[in-house]
Amino acid sequence: MKRSILHIVNQSPFDKPCLLQCLQNYSEGDCIVFLENGVYGLLPNHSASNDVIKRKCYAIKADTEARGLKNSIDEKVELIDFGQFVHLCTEYNLVQSWY
Amino acid sequence: METQIDSETRVKAKNIGIVIRHAPYGNNFAQEALDAILTASVYGQTLTLIFMGDGIFQLLKEQDTKAIQQKSFEKQLAAFELYGVDRLFICEKSLEERGVNLTQLSVTSTSLNEESLSNLMHEQDTLLSF
Numbered sequence: 001m002k003r004s005i006l007h008i009v010n011q012s013p014f015d016k017p018c019l020l021q022c023l024q025n026y027s028e029g030d031c032i033v034f035l036e037n038g039v040y041g042l043l044p045n046h047s048a049s050n051d052v053i054k055r056k057c058y059a060i061k062a063d064t065e066a067r068g069l070k071n072s073i074d075e076k077v078e079l080i081d082f083g084q085f086v087h088l089c090t091e092y093n094l095v096q097s098w099y
Numbered sequence: 100m101e102t103q104i105d106s107e108t109r110v111k112a113k114n115i116g117i118v119i120r121h122a123p124y125g126n127n128f129a130q131e132a133l134d135a136i137l138t139a140s141v142y143g144q145t146l147t148l149i150f151m152g153d154g155i156f157q158l159l160k161e162q163d164t165k166a167i168q169q170k171s172f173e174k175q176l177a178a179f180e181l182y183g184v185d186r187l188f189i190c191e192k193s194l195e196e197r198g199v200n201l202t203q204l205s206v207t208s209t210s211l212n213e214e215s216l217s218n219l220m221h222e223q224d225t226l227l228s229f
């Protein structure tokens with residue numbers, strides 16, 4: 001039985017391969033939550049940027065604001081807070097953290 | 100399927116996918132994975148071990164850890180069979196990227212391409228990330 005995964009990425013793609021590994025294991029119906037340094041993965045200029053924007057993406061608003069990225073992130077990415085993050089986790093069968 | 104631990108405690112068996120991505124010894128993520136695996140198997144869970152990225156390095160033969168004073172992964176992994184932990188899967192691409200082939204590994208595992216590995220992850224009841 002195929003289930004849906006909520007992926008969590010907290011590392012920058014310029015520094016670690018976590019985002020790439022996440023994308024390799026992403027399936028239709030999954031989503032990705034970007035937090036902490038993972039939000040740098042939402043910048044439009046790295047090798048996987050085009051792949052990222054095709055997926056269902058969320059980002060922790062506080063982390064994007066802290067890093068000065070608010071205006072660099074595509075509108076498609078939904079900015080959420082921790083309460084919404086927790087709620088989101090209950091909507092998916094599986095959670096996989098790529099750290 | 101249920102396992103009885105004592106007269107009061109029954110535990111339902113779930114399909115637990117253990118996703119193993121870190122190399123051994125540099126930090127303790129890898130050791131935490133092994134500890135969780137043995138504990139879960141004692142409680143009768145159905146475990147699927149998925150080695151990817153640097154996690155594949157945990158399986159290399161001839162690990163001599165005397166000088167760094169840590170428990171050898173090779174020895175710990177050898178005990179898995181005794182605990183009935185025999186569903187080990189390894190990412191083909193991660194092996195290739197690191198120039199490692201199956202003959203260099205100390206345990207029997209099935210190597211899978213990326214798509215099959217991803218499908219395997221999506222079929223579990225729960226995923227633990229290490």
